[in-house]
Amino acid sequence: MTQKEKDTLKIKIEEDILLTQEQIKDLEEKVKPIAPDCSLGRLTRLEAMGEQDVNNKILDESRIKLTRLKNALLRIDKSMFGICIECEEEIGFGRMSIRPESVRCVECAGNL
Numbered sequence: 001m002t003q004k005e006k007d008t009l010k011i012k013i014e015e016d017i018l019l020t021q022e023q024i025k026d027l028e029e030k031v032k033p034i035a036p037d038c039s040l041g042r043l044t045r046l047e048a049m050g051e052q053d054v055n056n057k058i059l060d061e062s063r064i065k066l067t068r069l070k071n072a073l074l075r076i077d078k079s080m081f082g083i084c085i086e087c088e089e090e091i092g093f094g095r096m097s098i099r100p101e102s103v104r105c106v107e108c109a110g111n112l
Helices: 003-030 042-075 093-098 106-110
Strands: none
Touching: 003 042, 003 093
């Protein structure tokens, strides 16, 4: 991977970190407990609880993604950045542009 590609990815990672942090803040507001005295009907309360459960799952995934992005930012200047941890081949720039936190090439990721 060229230095120019790494510089492009570094900017993308930093942008993704900021977006993910904003998403986490929004989701943390959405998953706050629903007060029992809140004037929602029974069905609406169940819907709100279901939506809260979905948001909790998205929040968990966002936190994992944030950790992976931060790790990618720490690794970007190392020689192994962009190298698949399974087959040790270079991960394509296209994949890294979409998922800069990737540690596996498309083929190895598909074999999981």
